[in-house]
Amino acid sequence: MRLTQKKIEEIMLSILGEEGLSLIKELSGKQNVSEFELADKLKKDIKIVRKMLYLLYNHNLVSFIRKKDKIKGWYIYYWTLQPESIKFSYIKRKKELLAKLQQRLEEESRELYFTCPNKCVRLNFDQAMDFEFHCPECGELLSQEDNTERIETLRKKVSEIETELEELMEKRKVRKIATKARKKEVKVRKREKQRKKATTRKAAKPKLKKITKKKK
Numbered sequence: 001m002r003l004t005q006k007k008i009e010e011i012m013l014s015i016l017g018e019e020g021l022s023l024i025k026e027l028s029g030k031q032n033v034s035e036f037e038l039a040d041k042l043k044k045d046i047k048i049v050r051k052m053l054y055l056l057y058n059h060n061l062v063s064f065i066r067k068k069d070k071i072k073g074w075y076i077y078y079w080t081l082q083p084e085s086i087k088f089s090y091i092k093r094k095k096e097l098l099a100k101l102q103q104r105l106e107e108e109s110r111e112l113y114f115t116c117p118n119k120c121v122r123l124n125f126d127q128a129m130d131f132e133f134h135c136p137e138c139g140e141l142l143s144q145e146d147n148t149e150r151i152e153t154l155r156k157k158v159s160e161i162e163t164e165l166e167e168l169m170e171k172r173k174v175r176k177i178a179t180k181a182r183k184k185e186v187k188v189r190k191r192e193k194q195r196k197k198a199t200t201r202k203a204a205k206p207k208l209k210k211i212t213k214k215k216k
C-alpha cells in the first residue's frame with residue numbers, strides 16, 4: 001500500500017484532530033526528531049506536544065528513543081513515525097468501518113421502517129408496533145418508509161471500501177513475497193560464503209601441517 005499523505009492525515013485526524021496535522025508534517029520523512037524541536041517549530045508548549053506524541057504512541061504510530069542531556073541532566077525524547085503501523089492502523093480502521101456498514105446494510109434490508117410525516121421519528125417494525133403506529137412525539141399516524149435509496153447508498157459505500165481493502169491486501173501480499181524472496185537470497189549468499197570459507201580452510205590445512213613438519 002502506498003501511504004499517501006492523505007491517508008496518513010486521515011488516521012492522524014481521527015486521533016489528534018486538526019491540531020495534529022502540523023505535528024505529522026514535522027515528523028514525516030524524518031527520524032528521531034527532538035520533542036523540543038517539535039515544540040519550537042509548532043510554537044506550542046512542550047506539554048501539549050508531548051501529550052499528542054503519547055497519544056500517537058498509544059496507537060503504536062510513533063516510536064521514540066531517549067537520550068540524557070549531559071548539561072541539563074534530564075532525558076530528551078526523539079520521535080519517529082512508524083509507517084508500517086500507520087498502514088496497519090489504516091487497514092484496521094477501514095475494516096471496522098466496513099463491518100459497521102455491512103451490519104447497517106443488513107438491518108436496512110431485513111427490517112421495515114416507519115416514519116412520521118412530520119419527520120419526528122424513524123422506527124423499525126417492533127418499535128412502531130409498540131406505539132401502535134403513531135408518532136410518539138406528535139401523535140400522527142406513521143407510514144412505511146421506502147428505504148431503497150438508503151440501501152443503495154450503503155451498498156455503494158460497502159463495495160467501495162471492499163475494493164479499496166482488496167487492493168491494499170493485494171499490494172501487501174506482493175510486498176510480503178518480495179521481502180521473503182530477498183531474505184532467502186541473503187541466506188543463500190551467506191551459506192555460499194561460509195562454504196567458500198570452509199573449503200579454503202580445508203585447502204590451507206595441509207600446507208600448515210607441512211610447514212610444521214618441516215620445522216620439526
Ligand SMILES: [Zn+2]
Pocket residue numbers: 116117118119120121135136137138139140
Ligand atoms: Zn411526529
